[in-house]
Amino acid sequence: MKNIFQIAAVFLLLVGCGDKNTEASATEEQGEPSGIVVTQDQFDTNNLVVGPMEQRTFPKMVETSGMIDVPPENRASVTPFIGGFVKQTSLLVGDRVKKGQLLVVLENQEFVQMQQEYLEVFNQLDYLKAEFERNQTLFDEKIASQKNFLQAKSNYQTAQARYQGLREQLHMLNISPSKVEQGNITSQAAIYAPIAGSITKMNVTKGSHVSPATEILEIVDNQHVHLELTVFEKDILKVKKGQKIQFKIPEASEEAFNAEVHLVGTSIDDAKRTIKVHGHLEHEEGNFLPGMFVDAMIMTDTTKTWSLPEEAVIESEGNYYVLKLVEQTDGNYTFERVAVKQGGTFDGFTEIISTGLNETDQFLTKGVFDLIGG
Numbered sequence: 001m002k003n004i005f006q007i008a009a010v011f012l013l014l015v016g017c018g019d020k021n022t023e024a025s026a027t028e029e030q031g032e033p034s035g036i037v038v039t040q041d042q043f044d045t046n047n048l049v050v051g052p053m054e055q056r057t058f059p060k061m062v063e064t065s066g067m068i069d070v071p072p073e074n075r076a077s078v079t080p081f082i083g084g085f086v087k088q089t090s091l092l093v094g095d096r097v098k099k100g101q102l103l104v105v106l107e108n109q110e111f112v113q114m115q116q117e118y119l120e121v122f123n124q125l126d127y128l129k130a131e132f133e134r135n136q137t138l139f140d141e142k143i144a145s146q147k148n149f150l151q152a153k154s155n156y157q158t159a160q161a162r163y164q165g166l167r168e169q170l171h172m173l174n175i176s177p178s179k180v181e182q183g184n185i186t187s188q189a190a191i192y193a194p195i196a197g198s199i200t201k202m203n204v205t206k207g208s209h210v211s212p213a214t215e216i217l218e219i220v221d222n223q224h225v226h227l228e229l230t231v232f233e234k235d236i237l238k239v240k241k242g243q244k245i246q247f248k249i250p251e252a253s254e255e256a257f258n259a260e261v262h263l264v265g266t267s268i269d270d271a272k273r274t275i276k277v278h279g280h281l282e283h284e285e286g287n288f289l290p291g292m293f294v295d296a297m298i299m300t301d302t303t304k305t306w307s308l309p310e311e312a313v314i315e316s317e318g319n320y321y322v323l324k325l326v327e328q329t330d331g332n333y334t335f336e337r338v339a340v341k342q343g344g345t346f347d348g349f350t351e352i353i354s355t356g357l358n359e360t361d362q363f364l365t366k367g368v369f370d371l372i373g374g
Contacts, residue, residue, distance in 0.1 A: 040331035049366035053306040059299035066229035068292040083211040084108030118166040132156035227279035238300040247296035258282040288311035307349040311342040312365040323364040
C-alpha cells in the first residue's frame with residue numbers, strides 16, 4: 001500500500017510540472033510580436049506616411065537603344081574637286097564656322113593650266129563666231145560650199161562648249177572666270193564652308209597633299225538633332241508615329257528627356273533583325289552632341305492599375321514587400337509585411353500585382369526602408 005501512494009505522488013508531480021511548462025510556452029507565444037509596431041512618437045519623428053493604393057495609368061514600353069544624330073543636310077563632308085597641297089588653314093576640331101567662310105586654300109599647277117586653256121578658248125570665241133557667221137552668210141547666198149559652212153559651225157560650237165565646261169570647272173574651284181579673262185591667273189583655289197556648324201573632323205595640316213574626293217574636314221550643325229533608334233523585329237508592330245519616347249544618355253546623365261516617334265523604317269536589317277526608328281526631341285537645348293549613345297523607352301500603349309509610391313515597395317532577398325497597416329490602437333501602428341509582385345514603374349509610382357490586397361487597405365508609403373531595411 002505504501003508503494004502505491006509513492007507511485008501516485010510521483011505521477012501527480014510529473015503532471016504538475018507538465019502543466020507549468022505548457023503555461024510557460026503559451027505565455028512565450030503570446031509575448032511574440034505579430035507585426036511591426038510603431039509608436040506615435042516614432043511615426044511623427046520619422047515623418048512616416050500611411051495611404052491607400054491608387055488607380056494610375058502606366059504606359060507599356062518597348063525598350064530600345066540608339067544614338068543622337070543630325071539630318072543629312074546638317075552634316076557636310078568637305079572634299080576637293082581637284083587635289084593639291086594645303087597652302088592655308090587655321091581651323092581646329094571644335095571651331096565654329098559660318099556658311100561661306102574660308103576653310104582651306106589649295107595650291108596646284110593644274111589650276112594654272114586650266115585657266116590658261118580657258119583664256120585661250122575665250123580669246124578664240126570672237127574669231128570663231130565671226131567665221132561661223134561669215135560662212136553662214138556666204139552659204140545662204142550660194143557663194144560658199146556647205147562643207148566650209150559646217151566646218152565653221154562645228155569649230156565655233158566646239159569652242160563654245162569647251163568654254164562653258166572650263167568656266168564651270170573654275171566656278172567649282174572658286175576661281176573667278178572674269179578675273180582670268182582679264183589675265184589674272186592664280187595657282188591657288190579656295191574651299192569655303194557649305195553649311196554653318198562646328199568642325200568635327202580635321203584630316204589635313206598645312207603642307208599636306210590631298211587627292212580628289214579625299215575628305216579634308218567634316219562640318220556638323222547640331223542646332224537640330226534627332227534620335228536614331230534600333231527596334232527589334234518582335235516589337236516593331238507596336239511602334240507607331242506620334243508615340244512618346246523617354247530617353248537617357250547613360251554616360252553623361254541620369255536625367256530623362258522626352259521625344260516623339262517621327263518616322264518608322266520600312267525595311268528590316270537581315271543580319272540583326274532590327275528596324276530604324278527616327279525620333280524628334282521635345283527640347284533640343286540640352287547640349288546634345290551627334291554620336292551620343294542613348295537608352296530609350298517607346299510608350300506603345302497604356303493600362304490602368306493599382307499602384308503605390310515607388311518608395312513604398314522594397315526588395316529583400318529577391319522578393320518585394322509592402323507594409324500593410326493591420327491595427328491602429330492607443331497611438332500605436334501595427335504593420336504586417338506582405339509579399340507582392342510589382343509591375344512597371346513610372347513617374348514615381350509602381351504597379352502592385354497582388355490578389356490579397358484591396359482598395360480599402362492602408363500601407364506605409366514613406367519610411368519603409370527604415371523599418372525593414374533591404
